[in-house]
Amino acid sequence: MALLRFVELDVLKPNQLRLVDLVNDVASMCDTFSVTIKVIERDRETESAQMFIEGNDIDLNAVIKKIEECGATVHSIDIIGVGKSPRVI
Amino acid sequence: MQSHINAAFKNKIARRYIVVNSFDGILTTIGIIVGIYAGGIADPKVIIIAVVGAAIALCVSGIFGGYLTEEAEKKGSLARIERSMLKKLSSTKIEEKSKKSTIVIGLANGLAPAFASLIIISPAFFAALGIISEKNLLFMMIGIAFIMLAVLGVILGRRAKDNILKYVIKTVIIGAIAAVLTSVISFFA
Numbered sequence: 001m002a003l004l005r006f007v008e009l010d011v012l013k014p015n016q017l018r019l020v021d022l023v024n025d026v027a028s029m030c031d032t033f034s035v036t037i038k039v040i041e042r043d044r045e046t047e048s049a050q051m052f053i054e055g056n057d058i059d060l061n062a063v064i065k066k067i068e069e070c071g072a073t074v075h076s077i078d079i080i081g082v083g084k085s086p087r088v089i
Numbered sequence: 090m091q092s093h094i095n096a097a098f099k100n101k102i103a104r105r106y107i108v109v110n111s112f113d114g115i116l117t118t119i120g121i122i123v124g125i126y127a128g129g130i131a132d133p134k135v136i137i138i139a140v141v142g143a144a145i146a147l148c149v150s151g152i153f154g155g156y157l158t159e160e161a162e163k164k165g166s167l168a169r170i171e172r173s174m175l176k177k178l179s180s181t182k183i184e185e186k187s188k189k190s191t192i193v194i195g196l197a198n199g200l201a202p203a204f205a206s207l208i209i210i211s212p213a214f215f216a217a218l219g220i221i222s223e224k225n226l227l228f229m230m231i232g233i234a235f236i237m238l239a240v241l242g243v244i245l246g247r248r249a250k251d252n253i254l255k256y257v258i259k260t261v262i263i264g265a266i267a268a269v270l271t272s273v274i275s276f277f278a
Contacts, residue, residue, distance in 0.1 A: 012174060014170045014173070014174060014178075014183060016170065016183055016186075017182070017183055021182075025182075043173065044173070045169060045170050045172075045173035045174075046170070046173045046174060068181070069180075069181055069182060070181060070182045070183075071178050071181035071182055071183035071184070073174060073175075073176050
């Protein structure tokens with residue numbers, strides 16, 4: 001079974017939730033995680049963003065659960081990247 | 090405790106409540122003290138009982154009034170976000186943060202006037218214990234009250250990034266108005 005090494009998620013988050021807090025919370029799940037977020041659209045109460053997560057073996061369900069715990073929601077999984085051996089970071 | 094105080098000062102609404110309610114506490118205490126002296130009772134125990142009673146009332150009313158008002162506001166704001174997100178935000182970090190901030194605001198709202206009142210009457214505690222004389226007690230307490238008003242003026246001036254002296258003069262004049270009005274009314278009574 002190949003390891004999940006890259007994911008791009010379409011995330012909707014409330015404006016009240018700071019980008020840096022959301023990224024930090026997801027990144028703190030695993031030492032090998034590298035998380036980037038890019039805001040696509042900003043409304044009065046919410047922001048749509050693309051979240052890019054790189055890691056050696058990403059547990060997607062745990063990541064989605066973490067994002068929901070923060071108060072954001074995952075609309076779709078747009079890109080996934082897999083590989084057989086762990087990446088050397 | 091330190092972290093809670095820092096949280097209160099970082100919270101914009103809590104900071105506002107601290108200043109507004111300290112002002113309330115200081116002016117209420119000035120009113121009570123001047124009223125008691127104008128009534129001819131210069132007993133520190135009477136001052137302590139009257140002001141502590143007022144401080145407790147201000148504290149209880151501040152904590153619960155602030156908490157309930159803020160809770161309603163935050164619930165409304167959370168409901169608005171939930172409508173936009175099309176999902177419930179219960180047991181998320183946003184709700185947790187909102188609850189914490191409501192508690193901090195409630196405490197700031199209630200404790201600020203109570204502490205302000207107790208600091209002003211601190212000489213009365215020393216006088217009641219016989220550590221300092223009862224002579225000039227009124228001037229000591231009014232002096233502390235005006236120093237606290239000046240400190241509030243400094244805080245406001247720094248926040249406004251404006252002339253600090255202007256704010257100090259304003260807060261002190263407001264305190265003087267409260268003191269003069271109370272003494273005038275007390276003399277007529």
